[in-house]
Amino acid sequence: MSGRVNVVTTDERTLDQFLKHVERRALRMAEMATGQRDEALDLVQEAMFGFVRHYASKPATEWMPLFYRVLDSRLNDWHRRRTVRGRWMAVWTHNADDDEADEIAQAPDTNDPGPLLRLAGNEAGQALETALTRLPPRQRQAFLLRVWEGLDVAATAQAMQCSQGSVKTHLSRALASLRGQLEEFA
Template sequence: MDLAPKQSESENLSILKSTAEQRLKVFMQDVTGRALVMMESATQGQHGIAMDLVQEAFISLHKSYAEKSTTEWYPLFYTILNHKLQDWRRKEARRAQPFSFFKKINLDDDDIELNEIVDENTLNPFDFLDQAVTAEEIQDAIGQLPVRQQQAFMLRAWEGFDTHTTAEIMQCSEGSVKTHYHRAIQGLRTSLAHLNPYGGGSSE
């Protein structure tokens, strides 16, 4: 006869909850910095708004997907964060245009896909420069891009997601991701060309 005390169901749930919270803490430490950079660029440097969006995404992730593996959390988190960002952008657009609720708001000014773009390999943000530049200079250059180009570049180049996963996160076609990413690289090369006297701007 087993005389060892049995763990109650509530104790088991408490352990599982504690484990999920510990994993979330480590996960947050890993992605918070990059997510904040992305949101600050997308909100034109509004640090408070960026913090709120990132925190809300973490809360939603833990609330709805605590049982998922840490690996699964990465695309889920950025999908949630993208939803939060788009909701915020829509509210800002309606605030700027009080009667915009009567029509659909197009938040993206570069959604036309370019045909026959070859999917470019994921770049390290520093790879297209022959000399080191500061993270602030790269962030400033990213902030000058349209928001969807920012997202495509940072999800692919900084987070390392492939085109398919990036498209799922951004809720657009893979062709759109290729277009946004291609234009982002061209825009960054142009913006940072003065820091790279040997590159001669775009390699296109």
């Protein structure tokens, strides 16, 4: 019986360490996707709950792509809800004279790279953050998972629930777009 308890404790400790390892990067990814810290925190929390509920019993070697798969689903849901809300808002305010002002208000604030980079005063960091937030969501996620998190093509495809060819395409376009934007900043 004590052996069983020890196994459970070890599993929970391993799970805790894994979540601690990925939580900061997950938050930054969600923040770049949503442009809002609070929304990002909520999405990461939902991803943790979903991952623990559905995939914690899987081998630890499979956790990384599975966690990002859950997070990616939450981010996609968030974008869908935002799109639907944007359509309703567009219909609601169709006759208003300040349509342009509303679109600007709903757009992510790409000039605000976040308090950390602002405090560091790092122009390169700001430029990268801005360039990443301007990328289409799938390209940004492919770049972050492949280049930052270091997942291989197969694991990235599993996380993004797409083919490996799609991952390569998204990453190629992301790299080209980022390089172009960063050269403009330089």
